[in-house]
Amino acid sequence: MSQEQQNKHQELDENEELTTDEATENQNQKNKVLKEPSIQEQLEEEKNKYVRLYAEFDNFKKRSLKEREEQRFLANQSLMETLLPVLDDFERAIKELKKEEEENMLKGIELIQQKLVESLEKKGLKKLEVENGNEFDAELHEAVTQVDSPSEEMKGKIIDIIxxxxxxxxRVIRYPKVVVGK
Structure with missing residues (x-):
């Protein structure tokens, strides 16, 4: 091989090395680009974090509000359950006063009872309407006892409301206690 050919081979080898070095450098630059996300990608990632955080906070607020409402409801329920025996006592007193025909006393007791009932109704308490002769429904009524029905048509129906x-x-806080015909 002549000197000139050797020089050409050497130049080609150097060019190949340069090309290999350039390729390596290009690969390193690509790796740097992959390692360091662009500003747009960083912005998108931060935006996603913000949206998730906002959604979590919104869910927390809703959950907290629901828990507070539930606690308020349970406090009202407890108070109402405490006052129900007082309402029952008023009903019994009115029945007795009607028997004895005490007009002035009856009017006074009825006014007090009505005021208490109106106050409780403003807080959401409702009386479950049940009448003698209604069909007994185990989902809506609590059967205290069964008695022989006075007639065939009263079987399975409410005879008396206790x-x-x-x-x-x-939400039902106290089921009506009834006597059912058998």
């Missing part, structure tokens, strides 16, 4: 039932909002 205690009035009440609901607070949509």
């Amino acid at each position: 205690e009035t039932g009440y609901q607070l909002g949509e």
Whole structure:
């Protein structure tokens, strides 16, 4: 091989080395680009974090509000359950006063009872309407006892109401206690 050919081979080898070095450098630059996300990608990532954090906070607020409402409802329910025996006592007193025909006393007791009932109704208490002769429903009534029905048509129906039932909002807090015909 001549000197000139050797020089060409050497130049080609150097060019190949240069090309290999350039390729390595290009690869390193690509790796740097992959390692360091662009500003747009960083912005998008931060935006996603913000959206998730905002959604979590919004869910927390809703959950907290629901828990507070539930606690308020349970406090009202407890108070209502405490006052129900007082309402029952008023009903019994009115029945007795009607028997004895005490007009002035009856009017006074009825006014006090009505005021208490109106105050409780403003807080969401409702009386469950049950009448003698209604069909007994185990979902809505609590059967205290069964007695022989006075007639065939009263079988499975309510004969007497022992205690009035009440609901607070949509939840029954005391089922009406009834006597059922058999």
